Amino acid sequence: MAENKGQKFELDHYIGMKVKKARLEEGLKITDVARISGISQGMVSKIENAQVSTSLETLSRLCSALGMPISKLFNDFDRPDGGAQFTKSGTGLEVVRRGTEKGHTYQLLTYQRGGKKTFEPFLITMDDLAEVFPTFSHPGEEFIHILSGKIVYRHGNHLYNMEAGDSLTFDAEIPHGPEELLEVPIKLLSIIHYEDKS
Secondary structure, X not given: OOOOOOOOOOHHHHHXXXXXXXXXXXXXXXXXXXXXXXXXXXXXXXXXXXXOOOOXXXXXXXXXXXXXXXXXXXXXXXXXXXXXXXXXXXXOEEEOOOOHHHOOEEEEOOOOOOOOOOEEEEEEEEOOOOOOOOOEOOOOEEEEEEEEEEEEEEEOOEEEEEEOOOEEEEEOOOOEEEEEEEEEEEEEEEEEEOOOOO
């Protein structure tokens, strides 16, 4: 699985983004901010576009003009990285599950390091109209969302005709699974949530 940390803003870009956002939220034009702060229009524009590093004094005047404490300008800059996992399209970890031998492809979209897993998201692809599918039963609650194709999906004694955009949430202990593929390829997002019994 490919991991991507995302991009961290450089300080100048971060300041520019915050200043511009604050200005737009106040409904002010660059000319308004320049007039109120006594900073030239060109300098305000350069700060917003991260084309210049500026002094704290200038930033203080700018924040005053925007009605924003200077501390608020920096309050999110050094927030913790957070450790989010980013999975680029097509790079999920391919895993073997019941149904793999029937031509289903399962891509695990995230993985949990250590500890007990609380949920598992899968991207499942099915493309053979003629297959007969096994039913599944496992702990937890499951959410499925159809991304493409059409399918009849069984949960217990109920059948659901599903197409792109449809979702279903159910108790995963009750036998469930594809009943009939109506239009392939079918891609569905499956998220299994495991109850925390700690």
